[in-house]
Every structure is written in C-alpha cells, then in structure tokens.
Amino acid sequence: MYFVSAVAIAMCIGMAASLTVSAQENNNRDENGKIVRGPYETNRLGDNIWIGVAGGINVFENSFSDIGGVNPALDINVGKWFTPSVGARIGYQGLTASTWSDEQYPYFKKMGDDGRYKNAFNTAYIHGDVLWNISNAFSGYKETRRWNFVPFLSAGLARSWKNGAANNEFAVGAGLLNNIRISNRVDLTLELRQLVVKQGYDSSPIGGVAGMSSATFGVSIKLGKTGFRRSNRAVLENTVNTLQAANDALLDDKADVENDKAELAAENAALHDAVQELENRPPVVEKVVPGLTPGAVFFEIGKTELSPQELFHLDFYVKNVIALDEDKVFTLTGYADKQTGSKKRNQQLSQMRVDYVYDLLQTKYNIPAERLVVKAAGSDVDRWNDPLLNRCVVLE
Numbered sequence: 001m002y003f004v005s006a007v008a009i010a011m012c013i014g015m016a017a018s019l020t021v022s023a024q025e026n027n028n029r030d031e032n033g034k035i036v037r038g039p040y041e042t043n044r045l046g047d048n049i050w051i052g053v054a055g056g057i058n059v060f061e062n063s064f065s066d067i068g069g070v071n072p073a074l075d076i077n078v079g080k081w082f083t084p085s086v087g088a089r090i091g092y093q094g095l096t097a098s099t100w101s102d103e104q105y106p107y108f109k110k111m112g113d114d115g116r117y118k119n120a121f122n123t124a125y126i127h128g129d130v131l132w133n134i135s136n137a138f139s140g141y142k143e144t145r146r147w148n149f150v151p152f153l154s155a156g157l158a159r160s161w162k163n164g165a166a167n168n169e170f171a172v173g174a175g176l177l178n179n180i181r182i183s184n185r186v187d188l189t190l191e192l193r194q195l196v197v198k199q200g201y202d203s204s205p206i207g208g209v210a211g212m213s214s215a216t217f218g219v220s221i222k223l224g225k226t227g228f229r230r231s232n233r234a235v236l237e238n239t240v241n242t243l244q245a246a247n248d249a250l251l252d253d254k255a256d257v258e259n260d261k262a263e264l265a266a267e268n269a270a271l272h273d274a275v276q277e278l279e280n281r282p283p284v285v286e287k288v289v290p291g292l293t294p295g296a297v298f299f300e301i302g303k304t305e306l307s308p309q310e311l312f313h314l315d316f317y318v319k320n321v322i323a324l325d326e327d328k329v330f331t332l333t334g335y336a337d338k339q340t341g342s343k344k345r346n347q348q349l350s351q352m353r354v355d356y357v358y359d360l361l362q363t364k365y366n367i368p369a370e371r372l373v374v375k376a377a378g379s380d381v382d383r384w385n386d387p388l389l390n391r392c393v394v395l396e
Helices: 002-024 134-139 233-280 308-320 343-363
Strands: 049-061 067-081 086-101 108-111 117-132 147-162 165-181 186-198 209-223 295-298 330-335 372-378 392-395
Touching (some): 067 117, 067 209, 086 147, 117 165, 308 343, 330 343, 343 392
Parallel strands (some): 330 372
Antiparallel strands (some): 049 067, 049 209, 108 117, 117 147, 147 165, 295 392, 330 392
C-alpha cells in the first residue's frame, strides 16, 4: 500500500515537472503569439518508430491490505507516433512478483517467521498501449523538447506461472511515460504503471480485483525518420483557389475582349465599306456665285494683324470665293470702331488693316493687284452697328 501511495505521488510530481518544462519550452507560437498545434503531414509506416528497454521494480497487490514484496521488473516495447500527440505501442512487461497469504497456494515458496506463506511466481504482461503526448497537445509540437509527458491506457493478457501451475487473466492498466530527450535518436524513459487483474493471479482462489504497480527506468532508440512536418495543405489549397478565381476572372476578361474585338472588327468593316462608297462617288463641285455674300475678317481692338482664327477665315474665303472667279475685281474696305479712339486714329487703323489684308492676298495667295481695290473707311461708316464687328476688313 505504501508503494501505491509513492507511485501516485511520483506521478503527480512528474506531471507537475513535465508541465513546467513544457511551459518553459513553449515557443511554438505564430507571429500573433498563438500556439500552433497542426495539422501535420502523415508520416510513413517506418517513420517515428522506437524500441524501448527498461528495468525497475514491481509490487503485486492482492488486495488493499495484502501487499506483496518488491521484485525486479523488465519492460520491452516497440511503438510508433502517428501524430505528434497520438501514438501506440506493444510490449512485454513483467519478470517476477510475490505475495503473502494465510494459506498455502500453488505458487508457495516458503513460510515466514509470522507463520504466513510467501508466494513467488513469474509474471508476463503482453499488452498494447494507446499513448497521448499532452506536452505536444497543449504546448504545441517541438521535436527538441527536453521532457515530454505521456499518459497512456493499456490492455492485454497477463500470465503468471510457477511450480507447474499457471494462470492467464485479461488485464487493463494506466500509466505515465516520461520521455527525456538525450539526442535526436535516444530518449531516457521513466515509466509508472498501475495494472488491474483478477484476484487469484497469484494462484489464490480469492475472487475480486488485484493490482500490480511498477516503476521502470530505461532507454528508447528511435528508428527511421524522426519528427513531423507541419502540413501546408490549407495554404496550398487557398493559393490554388485564389489562382483559380484569378484564372476565371482572366477568362471572363478574355471573353469580353474577344467580344469587343468582334464588334470593333464589324465596325471597321462598315467604315471601310463607307469609305469605299465615298471614294467611288463622283466629285461634287459646288459653284459659288461671287459677290452674293461679302467676306469679312475681324481684328481685336487696336490691332492691325489677324488672329490665327481670322487667318483661317481669310484662307477659306480666298480658296472658295476669290480663286473661283479669276475675272472678278474685289474691293477691300477697312473699318474701325468709332466708339473708341479719335477719328484720325481710327482712319489710320482702318488703312493699316486693309493694307495688311491686301499684302497677304498678294504675297501669300498671289492675287494680282489689278483684281484688288483698296479703301479705308475709318470710323465714319457704322456698317454693322456693333463696335466688335466694325473692327474689320470687308472683301466684296
């Protein structure tokens, strides 16, 4: 009974120490400080496998008041981690065990000084365990963590034998495995286990529940590829979805471009046909009857040269009126605005304006002098009844 209490205390101490170490090594966090726990890529069948060997002691408890002696124990197991937190193993645990009884049973060895009988027997527990690495589960996976705290559940066949007698019982158990990392391939192990079997496992006929407590210390060797790699499948799927959406958008844009291209091609063809039609039409010559409408170019106040706009108007008038009637003599009359300036100044402005236009017709358009008559009306004649329009040269 004292050993059971010691095991419980040791398990509590181990749990506290393991959680403390996990907390101290808890650097498995993202940029926001949040613990990252997975997912992880599935490992191959031969990855993350280990073989463990450990030695220690066990104590058989036929009842709460009938505690056996301390005997040597041996653990041999083979295990595999499927994820950083979940694993399984199969193994052998046992060696020898002993109890004391008031009666002599088949496993009897000797009688003690108190008159009780000591039963000593061989024991073997062939088991399968499911392991849960809560250091990785709560603090995030870290391959280089020094101490991993791994509780487990166990079930299997327990066999005892001695003196030609044997007993086979189904057994279940629970325990705590502490993995202490030495290197990438080697761990030290400290394991505490409590096994539950049917009373009578020690060859006594008593019916009920018995137990066996064990504590072992050993080493485990890792085989194959070790460690886990975080899966980036979610990131890849998100990237693929983003690229697919972008591709769909580009396909839609391509379809729109193709439609616009077809429409532009149709419009271009229509324009080409219209140009061909216009080119094939006979030229239309509009006869301008000179003298019906006088031409005029206008000057800004106080100016004696034409603006580009008025030069354009003069050019149009020469090409479409003067040049079409080579026999007509045109009269150029210069005017000024009588609302501003003196009479003498206005007469001077009108003369300079008409001389300017006369010079343009001769030098730029090669109109002979005999076809041009020049007059300067000054501001005596208010031809247009508008100061803006009276600053002009009239061609008629």
